Amino acid sequence: MMNHAVVIAGGGPTGLMLAGELALAGVDVAIVERRETQELAGLRAGGLHVRTIEVLDQRGIADRFISQGQILRRAPFAGGTVDISDLPTRHSYFLALWQFHIERILADWIRELGVRVYRGIEVTGFAQHDTGVDIELSDNRSLRAKYLVGCDGGRSLIRKKAGIDFPGWDPSTSYLIAEIETAEEPAWGIRRSEKGINAIAKLDGGKARVVLNEQQVRNGEEPTLRDVRDGFIAFYGTDFGLRSATNISRFTDTARQAAWYRDRRVLLAGDAAHVHSPAGGQGLNIGVQDAVNLGWKLANVVHGISPETLLDTYHTERHPVGARLLRNTMALGAIERSDDRIGALRDMMSELMQTDGLRKQYFAMLSGLDVCYDFGQGHPLLGRRMPDLDLITAEGPLRVFTLLHDGHPVLLNFGEPGGIDVGQWESRGKLVDAKYEGIWELPALGAVTAPTAVLIRPDGYVAWVGDLTQQGLAAALTTWFGPAAAA
Numbered sequence: 001m002m003n004h005a006v007v008i009a010g011g012g013p014t015g016l017m018l019a020g021e022l023a024l025a026g027v028d029v030a031i032v033e034r035r036e037t038q039e040l041a042g043l044r045a046g047g048l049h050v051r052t053i054e055v056l057d058q059r060g061i062a063d064r065f066i067s068q069g070q071i072l073r074r075a076p077f078a079g080g081t082v083d084i085s086d087l088p089t090r091h092s093y094f095l096a097l098w099q100f101h102i103e104r105i106l107a108d109w110i111r112e113l114g115v116r117v118y119r120g121i122e123v124t125g126f127a128q129h130d131t132g133v134d135i136e137l138s139d140n141r142s143l144r145a146k147y148l149v150g151c152d153g154g155r156s157l158i159r160k161k162a163g164i165d166f167p168g169w170d171p172s173t174s175y176l177i178a179e180i181e182t183a184e185e186p187a188w189g190i191r192r193s194e195k196g197i198n199a200i201a202k203l204d205g206g207k208a209r210v211v212l213n214e215q216q217v218r219n220g221e222e223p224t225l226r227d228v229r230d231g232f233i234a235f236y237g238t239d240f241g242l243r244s245a246t247n248i249s250r251f252t253d254t255a256r257q258a259a260w261y262r263d264r265r266v267l268l269a270g271d272a273a274h275v276h277s278p279a280g281g282q283g284l285n286i287g288v289q290d291a292v293n294l295g296w297k298l299a300n301v302v303h304g305i306s307p308e309t310l311l312d313t314y315h316t317e318r319h320p321v322g323a324r325l326l327r328n329t330m331a332l333g334a335i336e337r338s339d340d341r342i343g344a345l346r347d348m349m350s351e352l353m354q355t356d357g358l359r360k361q362y363f364a365m366l367s368g369l370d371v372c373y374d375f376g377q378g379h380p381l382l383g384r385r386m387p388d389l390d391l392i393t394a395e396g397p398l399r400v401f402t403l404l405h406d407g408h409p410v411l412l413n414f415g416e417p418g419g420i421d422v423g424q425w426e427s428r429g430k431l432v433d434a435k436y437e438g439i440w441e442l443p444a445l446g447a448v449t450a451p452t453a454v455l456i457r458p459d460g461y462v463a464w465v466g467d468l469t470q471q472g473l474a475a476a477l478t479t480w481f482g483p484a485a486a487a
Helices: 013-024 050-058 062-066 099-112 157-162 225-236 283-302 308-335 340-352 356-367 423-428 473-481
Strands: 002-009 029-033 070-072 074-077 080-083 094-096 116-119 123-129 132-137 142-150 174-182 189-193 196-202 208-213 242-252 255-257 266-268 390-393 396-399 410-413 430-435 440-442 446-448 453-456 462-466
Touching: 002 013, 002 283, 013 029, 013 099, 013 283, 029 142, 050 062, 050 283, 050 356, 062 099, 074 356, 080 356, 123 157, 142 157, 142 283, 157 266, 174 225, 208 225, 225 242, 255 308, 283 308, 308 340, 308 356, 423 473, 453 473, 462 473
Parallel strands: 002 029, 002 142, 029 116, 142 266, 410 430
Antiparallel strands: 070 094, 074 080, 123 132, 132 142, 174 208, 174 242, 189 196, 196 208, 390 396, 390 430, 410 453, 440 446, 453 462
16 A cells, blocks of 8 residues: 555646645645546636736746746626736736646646656545545555545545535536537627527637537536537537537536535545636636645645644635635626626626726636635735735845745745844744835735735735734744744
8 A cells, every 4th residue: 555645636737736736845745647648638728817827926837837828918708808917916917728738737847846646547435534544546556645635526526425515506508619620611709699608719720619508408428529510500500511529528507616625634626626617717727726725734734833723724715715706607607698688787797897996806806816815804915915026135136926936934024124033933934034115006905005024825825914013923823834843
């Protein structure tokens, strides 16, 4: 029986990101993935939102994705596009990049970090005990781990075997997406039907990409060329001389969320924790952000730095984010339907989106830039993501995100150099004396008062904000990074 500190079931974007986070923190982590290779059937997700690009930038790997994708400064809304180039972030754009590219880049990263991947097998069962989890594999081998994380998708076996409820809404509609070749010129553009959109867009080489809203809800079946042909005929009255269809996928607007993200030594992330329609392109992004929230916490617990109760904050923080994700995707799906009253609502919302404040607030919400964890009353920065400021330090100019590349916490002192003493916590992260001369601007909030110090967690969120004293700093350090080390 092989032993690992953490085993991750599922090697999609969420599982890969989590493995990278754990490996960066020195945790022995392994992935169990049913695919023989990283090849992916179908098109799946189509890009990265602002906050996800920031998260990758925090680890020093954003350029790997940016160099392979297409930067889009306008984002779709209700059949039109809206400017996002003025969001207060270094990455004020959507990065168009298909999921198979995203997975390939993440897989290369974790390979560099030495993560072991068991390919061509699946987790078939597990048993929890006081000190770990015994995991059964489909090839009759077994693994033992301190923790098991289910990143195994919407039909998660890990979630089901753990007995975690998955309440929500059944699908009201289903879609096909494919790359096609036709003998005739198709009807380009977006057209709405009773339950959603149908769209055909040009690609290079005489091909096209199509989204078809199916007449009857279908779920769980592998889509075929005939399904694509039937979808064309049902809505357009013709298949435009369909010659071929590749990368065919089917998705629905099912919306469900795990009641709990943790059951003792078993945790859930990504689609295993929440499923929904792909409206707004949020699923992969929220999964990656789940992983970055969980990774450092799990590493601290595995290393004995923090108590197991730290893992409860993963559910406390990310479950509300998942619940809002379900609400938002249900709303975006509804607004694309063809009912006259929905059309009036769509027109009204499009008009409101011309207002800078509402536009910025909406896209901050969609991308995760406005996430605020409840750390109590205090400065507006508390619980929010730290902006990537251009700092002046004794070592020269530094970006905030550069300080986060190794996945350790950072305490920035903007007051008198040497004015903060963290005592025996010093080995847990970095203490940096810095200056910043610009405006502190937060997405959806605007300008805020400059703090004299901030404690930044490895996931980039602010855990403590100082004034002219260190009041509350020791408590914050203990909460997030365990008791002070012995002298």
